[in-house]
Amino acid sequence: MKFANIEGVRVEPFPNAHGTCPHCGEAVIAKCGNLRVWHWAHKSKQHCDRWWEPETEWHRRWKNQFPVEWQEQGRRAESGELHVADVLTPHGLVLEFQHSAIKREQVQTRINFHKNICWIVNGRRLESSLAQFERALE
Numbered sequence: 001m002k003f004a005n006i007e008g009v010r011v012e013p014f015p016n017a018h019g020t021c022p023h024c025g026e027a028v029i030a031k032c033g034n035l036r037v038w039h040w041a042h043k044s045k046q047h048c049d050r051w052w053e054p055e056t057e058w059h060r061r062w063k064n065q066f067p068v069e070w071q072e073q074g075r076r077a078e079s080g081e082l083h084v085a086d087v088l089t090p091h092g093l094v095l096e097f098q099h100s101a102i103k104r105e106q107v108q109t110r111i112n113f114h115k116n117i118c119w120i121v122n123g124r125r126l127e128s129s130l131a132q133f134e135r136a137l138e
């Protein structure tokens with residue numbers, strides 16, 4: 001996650017920081033290493049959004065194209081199931097930035113959950129990615 005709450009303020013991670021998850025209220029710790037983008041992780045090791053995937057610089061660059069208040073917006077179904085949209089516009093459009101391949105069923109599950117969703121897919125992750133993506137579109 002790019003954001004956590006500290007004393008009611010939504011903040012990005014910084015070394016040795018502790019906060020709470022804006023979606024579930026659980027304790028989170030800042031992970032500020034050299035291998036992955038700086039992020040917040042649930043102390044319990046289990047993310048409240050079971051669809052959560054580790055973020056890359058590619059994700060961050062896309063998210064940062066949009067106002068911070070649109071980024072990482074949690075949505076809860078009537079069943080209580082929670083998912084965090086990469087971006088949720090004020091008009092209710094969800095933008096999902098998909099860096100890695102996911103199964104067709106996962107795509108459909110996310111469409112069913114968010115309904116009004118637009119996918120931004122990284123067609124250049126691997127040399128073969130663009131060709132694979134074009135085949136999938138057919």
Ligand SMILES: [Zn+2]
Pocket residue numbers: 021022023024025026042047048049
């Ligand atoms: Zn959480």
